[in-house]
Each structure stands twice: as structure tokens, then as C-alpha cells.
Amino acid sequence: MNKKGFTLIELLATxxxxxxxxxxxxxxxxxxxxxxxxxxxxxxxxxIATAANVYLExxxxxxxxxxxxVNGCSITVNTLILEGLLNxxxxxxxxxxxxYYENNExxxxxx
Numbered sequence: 001m002n003k004k005g006f007t008l009i010e011l012l013a014t015x016x017x018x019x020x021x022x023x024x025x026x027x028x029x030x031x032x033x034x035x036x037x038x039x040x041x042x043x044x045x046x047x048i049a050t051a052a053n054v055y056l057e058x059x060x061x062x063x064x065x066x067x068x069x070v071n072g073c074s075i076t077v078n079t080l081i082l083e084g085l086l087n088x089x090x091x092x093x094x095x096x097x098x099x100y101y102e103n104n105e106x107x108x109x110x111x
Contacts, residue, residue, distance in 0.1 A: 051085040072100035
């Protein structure tokens with residue numbers, strides 16, 4: 001008997017295997033996109049923190065820096081944009097960076 005084609009079970013098994021492979025690939029691709037977004041957000045926050053440090057180091061902001069060391073301070077991203085330290089297209093200008101010191105070490109929190 002000459003057999004041509006596939007049986008129904010063979011086709012169903014192939015479809016099931018392809019479905020599992022597609023599901024695993026989809027999950028992995030979504031994880032890659034999520035990781036990329038987190039890395040991008042962290043990089044932008046580091047850029048904002050660096051710009052805030054530069055802003056505090058400016059000669060005209062000496063009193064602000066001293067006040068930050070004692071009481072902590074907040075600087076808006078919009079202020080950093082107006083000072084020319086950040087590009088408006090690169091960051092969310094509604095964010096605020098809160099700078100404080102712990103054990104003489106500068107820390108920041110961006111909200």
C-alpha cells in the first residue's frame with residue numbers, strides 16, 4: 001500500500017509543536033523589549049542625575065549645593081533643560097530629582 005500525505009495525528013502533532021515554539025519565542029521577544037525599556041529608563045535617569053550634579057557645581061549655585069548637603073533639595077528637569085544641561089526631546093520634563101546626602105555620600109531619587 002502506497003501512503004501519500006500525512007495522517008491527522010501527524011498534522012495535529014506538528015501544529016502543537018509549532019504552537020509551543022511560537023509561544024516560547026513570543027515570550028522571549030516580549031522579555032527582550034521589557035529589558036530594553038528598563039535599560040533605557042535607567043540610562044535616562046543617570047543622565048538626569050549627572051546634569052543635576054553639574055547644575056549644583058555651577059558657580060552661581062554654590063549656596064544651593066551647600067543647602068542640599070544640609071537639608072536636601074529638589075531640582076526639576078525643566079530647570080536643567082532651561083540651563084541647557086539637558087535636551088527637551090531626550091527626557092521627560094515633568095520629572096523632579098530629589099538630592100540628599102547619607103554618610104557624606106550624595107544620593108538621588110527621581111520621581
